[in-house]
Amino acid sequence: MKSYLAVLGSPGAWRFLAPAFLARLPYAMLQLGVLLLVHWSTGSYGAAGIASAAAAVTQALVGPQTGRLADRYGQAKVLLPQVAVHAAALGALLALAAAQAPAVVLVAVSALAGGSMPQVGSMVRARWAHLLGRSGRLGTAFALESITDELTFTLAPVLLVAVSTGFSPVWALSAALVMVVAGTLAFAAVRAGAPEPMPVRVRAQHGVLRLRGVAVLAAAFVAIGTVFGSLQVGITSTTAALGQAGAAGPIYATFSGASLAGGLVYGVVRWRAEIAVRLLAAVALLSASTVALAFAGSVPLLYGAAALAGFVIAPAVITGYTLVERLVPAEVRTETFTWLNGATGLGIATGAAVAGQLVDRSGPALAFIVPPVTTGLAALLVFFFLSGLRPAADRSPDREPASAAV
Numbered sequence: 001m002k003s004y005l006a007v008l009g010s011p012g013a014w015r016f017l018a019p020a021f022l023a024r025l026p027y028a029m030l031q032l033g034v035l036l037l038v039h040w041s042t043g044s045y046g047a048a049g050i051a052s053a054a055a056a057v058t059q060a061l062v063g064p065q066t067g068r069l070a071d072r073y074g075q076a077k078v079l080l081p082q083v084a085v086h087a088a089a090l091g092a093l094l095a096l097a098a099a100q101a102p103a104v105v106l107v108a109v110s111a112l113a114g115g116s117m118p119q120v121g122s123m124v125r126a127r128w129a130h131l132l133g134r135s136g137r138l139g140t141a142f143a144l145e146s147i148t149d150e151l152t153f154t155l156a157p158v159l160l161v162a163v164s165t166g167f168s169p170v171w172a173l174s175a176a177l178v179m180v181v182a183g184t185l186a187f188a189a190v191r192a193g194a195p196e197p198m199p200v201r202v203r204a205q206h207g208v209l210r211l212r213g214v215a216v217l218a219a220a221f222v223a224i225g226t227v228f229g230s231l232q233v234g235i236t237s238t239t240a241a242l243g244q245a246g247a248a249g250p251i252y253a254t255f256s257g258a259s260l261a262g263g264l265v266y267g268v269v270r271w272r273a274e275i276a277v278r279l280l281a282a283v284a285l286l287s288a289s290t291v292a293l294a295f296a297g298s299v300p301l302l303y304g305a306a307a308l309a310g311f312v313i314a315p316a317v318i319t320g321y322t323l324v325e326r327l328v329p330a331e332v333r334t335e336t337f338t339w340l341n342g343a344t345g346l347g348i349a350t351g352a353a354v355a356g357q358l359v360d361r362s363g364p365a366l367a368f369i370v371p372p373v374t375t376g377l378a379a380l381l382v383f384f385f386l387s388g389l390r391p392a393a394d395r396s397p398d399r400e401p402a403s404a405a406v
Contacts, residue, residue, distance in 0.1 A: 003140045003268045010131050012192025016124065019190065021148065023120040023183025026176035028156035030117060031056050031349070033176060034110045036160070037097050037169040047103035049353075054107050055114030056349035060342030062115035064208070067122055067338030071331055074197040075123050079188040083181055086116035090177050094170050118184045121149070122337035127193035129325050129333055142321045143267025146314045147260050153228075154256040195330070208335050213327045213389045216381060217320050218343040220283060223378035224316055225347020227290060227309065227371040230355035231255060234367030235306065237359045239299065247299050251306050258310030266315040275323050276382075276389040282316035284379040290371035297365075309371070317344075323389060347374075 008014070034055045039048035070078040089112040096105060128141040163172035209215045232252065239248040271278060289312045292305040320340060328336045351374070355367035382389065 003137070004144060004264075007128075007132070007137050007141045007144060010193075012190070013131070015192045016127060016187055016190045016194075019183045019186035020120050020124045021152070021183070022179050023118060023187055024148070024152045025156050025159070025183075026180035027117060027121065028152040029160045029173070029176045030059075030114060031345075032157055033160055033164075033169060033173045034093075034113070036164050037093070037173055038103070038106050038110065040164075040169045041097035041100055041106065042103050044103060047107065051103075051107045051110040053349050053353065054111040056345050058111045058115035059117050060346040063117070063119045063122070063338040063342045064335050066119055067335035068208070068332070070119075070123060070126075070334045071195075072197055075126075075194050075334075076188040076191075079118055079120075079123070079184055082116055083118050083184040083188075086113060086118060087177060087181050089113040089116050090173065090180075094173055094177075098170055118180065119334075119338045119341065120184060120187055121145070122334055122341050123187075123194075125321060125325075125337045126195055126334040129330075130195040131193040138325065139271075139318065139322050140267045142325075143263050143314075143318050145321070146263040146318045147267075149317075150256050150260045150263065150314070154253060195333070208328070208332050208339065211328055211332070211336075213385070214324060214336055214339065216385045216389060217324050217327075218339050219381055220279075220378040221317075221320060221340045221343035222347040222350070223283070223374040224286070224313065224320075225344040225349075226351030226354070226374040227286070227313060227347075228344075229348035229351025229353075230367055230370035231293070231306070231309070231351075233352050233355035233359060234293065234364060234370075235302065237364035237367060238296075238302065241364045242299060244299050247302075251299070251302050254303050255306040255310040258307040259314040262311040263314035263318060266318055274390065275319060275326070276386055279316070279319045279323055279389065280379065280382045280386060282312065282319050283375055283382055286312045286316050287372050287375035287379055290368070290375065293368040293371065294365060296368075327389070 008017075031052050035048045035052040037048075038044075038051040042048065066078055066082055089109060093106065093109045093113050096109060125142065125145055128145070129138060132138045132141055160172050160176070163175060209218065235251050235255075236245075236248045239245050239251065273281070286309070289308045290305075292308055293302070296302045296305040321337065324336055324340060325333065351370055355370050358366040358369065
């Protein structure tokens, strides 16, 4: 654990990590929270699904634009107005839902709430890249971020459902509103590690998605996101069909726990293989590992298959973020991270939607067809563009002090 302790001991790290964690919990709550809230208000799962998807899509599309502004003008100058708009939008959504406003209005305001969600996670990664630079510890820092993502996406739904069940979705999202405002304001006030604003010269020429390797990585992250979305649907529907609906939560927690473990292990290994090859291997292994889910016809097998897929997914995410940091100039780093974040969110929504349609039409088992297909296609994409994913001037390799080398 010395590698992680060294990263956490970086000057000023805890000052921005603590408020960032508070601000990131609502990020993981928003999509499911909107689903529960709109269904509570309208009684329609159809309207709730559309509203949730609208929040996810606008978050995926608008997030990179706020990242671009953060690169150019500084994080605090973007976060403060952004959290104000988000608070107003989410507050309006809560009031309208309580007043049983028409579904079309709820969908529109949900889209605004999603698009204005502060992109604190991407800004934390940008701070790590600025703090650690060429020290060789950036891979471990991104592993730490992957672990943090797993914790937030594991804890957030539990908190959300508990408060929604005990009280109502209005109370649950009200708590999320308080957390995102308090966490974002505190994070913005901490300047430790924050990159200095830089003129965005490359955007005027090409645009971030046209920079070397970025579009390929964004597509790969959409595929990775479909794993999360389709597993939520597949595990829930399969356990219900087996008459053990209560097992869905523990099985998905096993997936998250295995992902956390995979991230921990990955972050301390001294990797010798070049990073583009590691990404190809990780995505290909993810595709192969998720095949087991389609053949898991019992709850014990689901536990094992979920653990296998979870252990592989974190290394793929960590490698993608580490690679893209090497491919893009510093002045567009935050924008690029938000593209990957948004791509993951878009993949989650897409995976859940496609898996849901397959379950409705052909039964629960087909939900698990989505992950190996999408990640398999992503592996082929990475393979064909492998040369374009090799950094032109590779920076200091992310070889952390550890007991193993691969």
